[in-house]
Amino acid sequence: xxxxxxxxxxxxxxxxxxxxxxxxxxxxxxxxxxxxVRRGWPCVSAPAEADLLVVLGGHHAEESDGDAGSDWAAxxxxxxxxxxxxxxxxxxxxxAEALDRGLAELRRGEPPQEPHQExxxxxxxxxxxxxxxxxxxxxxxxxxxxxxxxxxxxxHxxxxxxxxxxxxxxxxxxxxxxDHDGEDRGxxxxxxxxxxxxxxxxxxxxxxxxxxSGHHMxxxxxxxSGHHMxxxxxxxxxxxxxxxxxxxxxxGxxxxxxxxxxxxxxxxxxxxxxxxxxxxxxxxxxGPALADWPAGLILRVALQGDIxxxxxxxxxxxASPYPPFWDEPWLRALSGERVSHGEAARRLCAAHxxxxxxxxxVTGWTxxxxxxxxxxxxxxxxxxxxxxxxxxxxxxxxxxRSRTLRWxxxxxxxxxxxxxxxxGVTGPALVADGDVHARMRVWLGxxxxxxxxxxxxxxxxxxxxxxxxxxxxxxxxxxxxxLDALPxxxxxxxxxxxxxxxxxxxxxxxxxxxxxxxxxxxx
Amino acid sequence: xxxxxPLWAVFxxxxxxxxxALVTAGFDAVLTAGARxxxxxxxxxxAVRAADPAREVLRQLVQQPRRTRASDVALARIxxxxxxxxxxxxxxxxxxxxxxxxxxxxGIVWFNAMEALAWAAVWLAGWGPNSTLSLIGGYRFLAQGxxxxxxxxxxxxxAALGAESLRVGQVVDAQDGLWFALWMPAAxxxxxxxxxxxxFWGPFDQPAGRDVAGGAAAELSGADRVLFLGxxxxxxxxAxxxxxxxxxxxxxxxxxxxxxxxxxKTGAVLAFLxxxxxxxxxxxxxxxxxxxxxxxxxxxxxxxxxxxxVVLNR
Numbered sequence: 001x002x003x004x005x006x007x008x009x010x011x012x013x014x015x016x017x018x019x020x021x022x023x024x025x026x027x028x029x030x031x032x033x034x035x036x037v038r039r040g041w042p043c044v045s046a047p048a049e050a051d052l053l054v055v056l057g058g059h060h061a062e063e064s065d066g067d068a069g070s071d072w073a074a075x076x077x078x079x080x081x082x083x084x085x086x087x088x089x090x091x092x093x094x095x096a097e098a099l100d101r102g103l104a105e106l107r108r109g110e111p112p113q114e115p116h117q118e119x120x121x122x123x124x125x126x127x128x129x130x131x132x133x134x135x136x137x138x139x140x141x142x143x144x145x146x147x148x149x150x151x152x153x154x155x156h157x158x159x160x161x162x163x164x165x166x167x168x169x170x171x172x173x174x175x176x177x178x179d180h181d182g183e184d185r186g187x188x189x190x191x192x193x194x195x196x197x198x199x200x201x202x203x204x205x206x207x208x209x210x211x212x213s214g215h216h217m218x219x220x221x222x223x224x225s226g227h228h229m230x231x232x233x234x235x236x237x238x239x240x241x242x243x244x245x246x247x248x249x250x251x252g253x254x255x256x257x258x259x260x261x262x263x264x265x266x267x268x269x270x271x272x273x274x275x276x277x278x279x280x281x282x283x284x285x286x287g288p289a290l291a292d293w294p295a296g297l298i299l300r301v302a303l304q305g306d307i308x309x310x311x312x313x314x315x316x317x318x319a320s321p322y323p324p325f326w327d328e329p330w331l332r333a334l335s336g337e338r339v340s341h342g343e344a345a346r347r348l349c350a351a352h353x354x355x356x357x358x359x360x361x362v363t364g365w366t367x368x369x370x371x372x373x374x375x376x377x378x379x380x381x382x383x384x385x386x387x388x389x390x391x392x393x394x395x396x397x398x399x400x401r402s403r404t405l406r407w408x409x410x411x412x413x414x415x416x417x418x419x420x421x422x423x424g425v426t427g428p429a430l431v432a433d434g435d436v437h438a439r440m441r442v443w444l445g446x447x448x449x450x451x452x453x454x455x456x457x458x459x460x461x462x463x464x465x466x467x468x469x470x471x472x473x474x475x476x477x478x479x480x481x482x483l484d485a486l487p488x489x490x491x492x493x494x495x496x497x498x499x500x501x502x503x504x505x506x507x508x509x510x511x512x513x514x515x516x517x518x519x520x521x522x523x
Numbered sequence: 524x525x526x527x528x529p530l531w532a533v534f535x536x537x538x539x540x541x542x543x544a545l546v547t548a549g550f551d552a553v554l555t556a557g558a559r560x561x562x563x564x565x566x567x568x569x570a571v572r573a574a575d576p577a578r579e580v581l582r583q584l585v586q587q588p589r590r591t592r593a594s595d596v597a598l599a600r601i602x603x604x605x606x607x608x609x610x611x612x613x614x615x616x617x618x619x620x621x622x623x624x625x626x627x628x629x630g631i632v633w634f635n636a637m638e639a640l641a642w643a644a645v646w647l648a649g650w651g652p653n654s655t656l657s658l659i660g661g662y663r664f665l666a667q668g669x670x671x672x673x674x675x676x677x678x679x680x681x682a683a684l685g686a687e688s689l690r691v692g693q694v695v696d697a698q699d700g701l702w703f704a705l706w707m708p709a710a711x712x713x714x715x716x717x718x719x720x721x722x723f724w725g726p727f728d729q730p731a732g733r734d735v736a737g738g739a740a741a742e743l744s745g746a747d748r749v750l751f752l753g754x755x756x757x758x759x760x761x762a763x764x765x766x767x768x769x770x771x772x773x774x775x776x777x778x779x780x781x782x783x784x785x786x787x788k789t790g791a792v793l794a795f796l797x798x799x800x801x802x803x804x805x806x807x808x809x810x811x812x813x814x815x816x817x818x819x820x821x822x823x824x825x826x827x828x829x830x831x832x833v834v835l836n837r
Contacts, residue, residue: 008585010578010581011581011582011585014578014582015582016582037560042575042579045736046736046742048741048742048744049583051586081587081588081744081745082587290736291733291736306662360804361733361734362734363805364732364733365804366733367554367555367800367801370559371558371559373559374558402803404806405803405804407810494807495734495735496729496735
């Protein structure tokens with residue numbers, strides 16, 4: 001027994017960490033990433049390989065356990081095999097303590113921990129009375145859903161107590177939980193085994209609906225999400241519900257339409273492919289819990305094989321009272337505060353390095369991704385211009401000279417300046433006037449200039465307030481234009497290409513999640 | 524001439540392969556950590572980083588296996604377990620120095636057949652969990668297989684052609700004077716590319732890429748995951764090690780004993796592959812298929828033709 005315990009302790013001494021990132025938590029995410037590197041803990045990309053779930057999003061974490069808002073995070077949690085632990089990170093300053101707490105929890109071993117967690121999860125479910133009724137009732141669900149489909153466009157008139165009934169997301173998630181609980185009480189020791197089921201029992205329910213309600217539901221869903229398009233300040237928790245089954249987009253096939261249901265999951269439907277062949281088609285949500293993915297972005301895609309056929313982009317809408325981290329210096333300057341030019345340059349540099357890190361991670365150049373992220377951490381830690389230049393010069397040269405990279409990214413996601421302007425894009429994507437490779441090069445150049453100027457102490461000129469994603473003082477957030485550009489660029493791309501295109505635009509949903517004071521009470 | 528090894532070699536082989544795989548993975552981990560967090564400050568820190576893969580194995584082993592809804596558990600498990608088995612079986616014809624566990628008369632065909640089991644393994648592991656991302660991973664490996672397998676087979680056929688034998692021992696003996704790598708460089712280069720592709724590793728890691736959250740491995744946890752990802756490292760080690768008897772003169776070399784030469788050469792090839800991984804991004808399927816069929820296959824055919832002409836006029 002002693003040996004077993006010690007083995008377990010050693011095994012979890014460097015837990016695999018999965019991040020659940022919501023919009024508005026960039027500062028916390030950066031702090032966690034830097035701390036993980038310091039500790040040498042791996043940052044994993046799927047729940048299957050995780051031990052520790054770090055839920056970012058402090059400001060709404062108070063109600064998050066009971067709120068539909070963190071439903072996707074809850075699903076993520078249930079998809080992690082035991083032993084596991086979960087910690088919220090509410091503040092960038094408390095990252096180290098939070099991780100320590102997670103480690104301690106893991107080391108204690110799961111038996112005393114689990115029941116507590118489950119109870120927790122269960123009690124909040126009680127608050128949403130409806131869920132209890134529908135635990136096993138696919139038909140009940142179906143009716144609800146039919147409703148939702150038909151009244152797809154009544155959107156969120158419903159208040160937060162009842163809106164759950166109309167949302168596909170929360171339902172799935174919660175049903176998942178309920179099932180899970182039931183099973184768990186039966187055999188305590190097998191949490192891990194069931195947690196996988198869990199994540200999917202959500203789909204089960206969902207698919208039940210689909211099978212019955214056919215296309216209506218999907219339409220309703222779409223319309224609905226249309227309402228939730230970012231920029232509407234009133235994103236109440238229900239919106240997050242969408243994310244419920246998104247997980248990391250893995251358990252697909254749950255939006256099939258009239259093809260029938262197998263083992264509670266829908267079959268793929270069929271549609272013509274680009275050569276006119278009738279092939280299977282899956283409806284899959286991507287995000288918000290994918291690694292190296294813009295926080296809070298959800299893409300609903302129709303996949304044929306791995307070709308993206310249709311896309312609609314939406315934002316997981318937890319509102320954040322904090323200004324977007326990457327735009328902060330400019331926003332402060334606009335509000336009249338004195339901000340040095342160097343500070344803004346440093347933030348711009350770090351923002352582009354962060355985007356570049358993602359871009360290289362998605363193109364599969366993990367070494368470059370790691371190096372760019374290292375420089376990003378240094379920049380945020382306040383390294384001086386000379387050091388940053390020294391770190392960046394070889395990286396930029398290598399990225400620019402890589403013929404393989406050019407060969408692999410050339411022609412992907414072309415966005416002409418004309419079209420970009422039409423869409424309202426104001427940032428690097430407009431300057432680049434080209435494919436993903438051109439956008440990468442613009443980032444490289446801008447990051448270099450930022451590093452160069454980051455010790456500048458002059459006051460920031462508020463006449464030109466171009467942040468990392470574009471104009472900060474525009475009528476709509478710069479990232480909204482990037483979101484609008486996404487569907488057009490993604491349709492017809494292969495899955496891998498689609499991910500690279502998303503990474504090359506890297507919309508910052510913090511900009512959309514930022515709801516000044518008024519919206520706060522709501523979300 | 525390669526001799527057959529005594530029976531106990533059967534038990535030594537897996538251990539040896541595991542050790543080499545762990546050392547390679549450790550080396551890789553040190554470089555990876557160095558890129559992310561800056562160079563290791565001390566030898567001790569480097570050693571801690573090098574132990575990462577071993578710790579990772581332990582971490583995964585204590586995790587419970589999980590299932591996804593409507594998954595085909597048997598298929599996924601078979602897929603995960605098949606990968607290390609395929610690597611081990613392929614390694615049977617690997618000579619250490621001049622001795623292999625079994626120097627089959629058609630050893631090269633055996634190697635190729637065993638290594639092709641990886642196709643089944645990755646596809647099954649990708650299909651089994653009934654999950655989109657892992658299915659995409661499985662698809663990707665099939666496309667990758669279409670791209671690499673043909674040039675790969677032509678490359679190893681070229682080596683066999685040069686030695687006029689399919690017996691690995693005789694291929695080594697044919698390189699007593701001149702290494703095949705030197706007079707059939709294209710075949711050697713293609714072989715190294717396909718070694719990485721068959722282990723879906725490095726620039727060819729799309730089937731298990733991070734952009735699909737681990738692809739074929741996305742839903743595997745616990746022992747399944749260890750088997751699958753460990754099997755991938757084993758496959759890489761075996762594929763790299765097989766380039767030594769095929770192209771790099773096997774155990775031949777001055778002063779040192781044959782087995783040491785084999786180990787050194789294998790180490791050099793692995794170090795090269797680990798370095799290459801850092802220099803290039805992942806090659807996406809659609810581009811690699813194009814490269815494979817438009818450039819590599821014709822190149823491999825020309826190389827085989829040149830070697831055939833030389834052999835006929837010898």
